[in-house]
Amino acid sequence: MATTADINSGILFSKSSSLRVTVAVFVTALVYLLLRVPAPEFFLESDDQGYQMALGMAVVTGRFPGFDFVSQYGPLVAFSSALAYLLSGNLIGEIVLCAAGYAAAIALVYRYLARHANMTIGLLGAVATVILFSRFYKWYYWLLPLAVLVLSDAYKQTRESGASPWRMLIGWGALVGISGLFRYDLLIEGAGFGGAIIAAHDLTDRKSTRLNSSHTD
Secondary structure, three states, rough: OOHHHHHHOOOOOOOOOOOOHHHHHHHHHHHHHHHHOOOOOOHHHHHHHHHHHHHHHHHHHHOOOOOOOOEEEOHHHHHHHHHHHHOOOOOHHHHHHHHHHHHOOOHHHHHHHHHHOOOHHHHHHHHHHHHHOOOOOOOOOOHHHHHHHHHHHHHHHHHHHHHOOHHHHHHHHHOOOOHHEHHHHHHHHHHHHHHHHHHHHHHHHHHHHHHHHHHHH
């Protein structure tokens, strides 16, 4: 007769695509990050965080990136900070935005590893992601590449199932484009990674087709 320990062990060391667990990881990470928010002066003294928020405040006052000011960041960095301020009227909006972005990245790490390895590896990966976070405000630098990785995996599954990949490609391309509107280097990274994945999958398909043809002959 199976014991509770055996059942728990089986769950922890089996692959999982449970959305409920992923949501639980997101909520747990969000609460943790909100409890570990940097001191208020950080948002004023940090050159990068303060600069990012200054871009948002410029948008709030009616200025637009690329027209009224130039930045090495993409325009969506300024617009996202502006939206956070408009929704809260103070620093809280920026804090929640950064924490939620990071929490979503942690949840994606868990979900990807849990589906391809097991729940234990997924949880360890989520914890490692928390440890590796170096800057509170760089949430998009983690979330967007991880989302591109997840969509590349979905593209692979779509191709293997024989379904049309065009909708997946459109969504994947749109995400890469959005990434570029946050940081231009994310556009280059996402496009290069996507091109490599698609090329590798097509080459694998052609090789398999040639092998099958030779066996048939």
